[in-house]
Amino acid sequence: MDIALLAHDQFPERAKTAVGVLRYGDDTVRAVLDRSHAGDRVRDHVPNVQNAQIVANMDEAPPVDALVIGIAPIGGGFDDSWRPDVRTALERGCDVIAGLHTFLTDDEEFSALADEHDCALRDLRQSPGDLTVAEGAAGGVDAEVVLTVGTDCSSGKMTASYELRDAARERGIDAAVVPTGQTGVLIEGWGIVVDRVIADFAAGAVERLVETAAKEHDLLIVEGQGALGHPAYSGVTTSLLHGARPDRLVLCHVAGRTAVNGYESTPLPSPPDYADLYERVTRPVSPAPVVAGMLNTRSLAGEAAADAVAAYADDLNCPATDPVRFDIDGDLLEAVV
């Protein structure tokens, strides 16, 4: 499928979904919509992903099958400044795909336009109607279950999940990512956006995903969400910890980050303290050690990045890497699988 990715004013640092799709998706990205970088190319900002032009709006985008909203503001609302682009896309007969809490299908103008132009609105955060509470079934699946966890939101859990999957596949292991967020669901074409689920059923949703994926694959990398000490999203994180019943955890951290992103008065515990906290909370339901660390070193120069990874491995007392910048070596993979 050919797509355009909307990421106004937030590409690339705060456009997690857009960058995830560029890096791991099967779709061909024909354009990124970002009015603050119009005229640039994607690789001017993000190396090692598929390249595309950056345009100011949908009028300037080449023909595509779908427009994907590639950003998700805190609270997950629809920003009305995106309305002309969505309108243009629908008028051109493109589907529009979003992972927002505010559903496109609830918007009267968009629904009418989609009907008129015979195209579809897809809300990735729409969850199944038959979810219920977790029963503990993920503990009995016939697959190894690894959960990526983080010291914060946007700490590289999805990236780590995909890089681990690819490294495992290179060794011949039948590995799959279990998608729990809008980007993963978009890339994989299935999954549940767990943060959208009724709180009582969040662990149950994760359990269902693990049971489903375990029928097809030997190693499941469950994409983590939020962080255990996050002021807003810790509930979702805990539901993942207890719903997935992981065998092992991988801790993701952004080098140099010392406070919760967007909640600057809330300091982050150190990575080893955080690893300890994850293990303690996991233990009563299903013990899982932190076996590897993933460090996002984008803010550091080459040598400083290698040093930071080495220090992170020392702190956690397990193998670590920056999975985008460096390799996932045999030791790390061995610890995870």
Added chain:
Amino acid sequence: MDIALLAHDQFPERAKTAVGVLRYGDDTVRAVLDRSHAGDRVRDHVPNVQNAQIVANMDEAPPVDALVIGIAPIGGGFDDSWRPDVRTALERGCDVIAGLHTFLTDDEEFSALADEHDCALRDLRQSPGDLTVAEGAAGGVDAEVVLTVGTDCSSGKMTASYELRDAARERGIDAAVVPTGQTGVLIEGWGIVVDRVIADFAAGAVERLVETAAKEHDLLIVEGQGALGHPAYSGVTTSLLHGARPDRLVLCHVAGRTAVNGYESTPLPSPPDYADLYERVTRPVSPAPVVAGMLNTRSLAGEAAADAVAAYADDLNCPATDPVRFDIDGDLLEAVV
């Protein structure tokens, strides 16, 4: 208001809502519907609450203003064996109130009957449409915030909250319970059933409740939900811990319980280990010590109960009581307020 409480086959041990309303509600309970105890009286089963007849079905209930569903099965579904009672209530012109995940208002037969007989269906688990993520505002309120937490579901958190409120009020403190579950919302006439909220917004819902109550009262006792090591509900518990930003925690436990209710293969951590876990998870966002213990000793004889409370206080290294069986003394209240 005069009400009937539906609690078929589960009164009193598994009818938490019914017992809560009998003990702490302002409504007059005219009958409890429980086909397995028809002919008994409420006080044959629960001492020290308002008395009422137990009847087999709604046909046998005296005139009331409303029928309240007083039980909430795991998963919160509507049991079709209750349908004739709800039908009869509506045909008699009574409102029907429920705290289930399955909404009465989504049932076509009930909606039609309510229209026809000019009575109302109230779904307590229906949440406001404008919720969003927590911003940390509960940390700045002008009230002391105490959160009841538990070693399991149904461990006495709501009961402890009301008994603490009453003890504080007797000392002249302007205390209020912040209702976060269906029973609390029913009793207080306001609140949000947090486990029903979109997972991403659960902490935000709690924050809003605390901000609202803090405008009216000096001491807030936030009714806790679930347990931090619960296989299904731990996400809701964590959202309460971080959304409410409590100053102090009160740990509730059922004497002798060693496994999670309904998940018997999952052992409970000991109460002191559990207290430590709650403090560790709370700390990154807003530190709060466990300052008191509440022990449900219903299964124990008199002297054994007193011994169990003393041992529980020793284990937790803070004052403890069984708030239904014994007093909340000055030391305990001092620690909490």
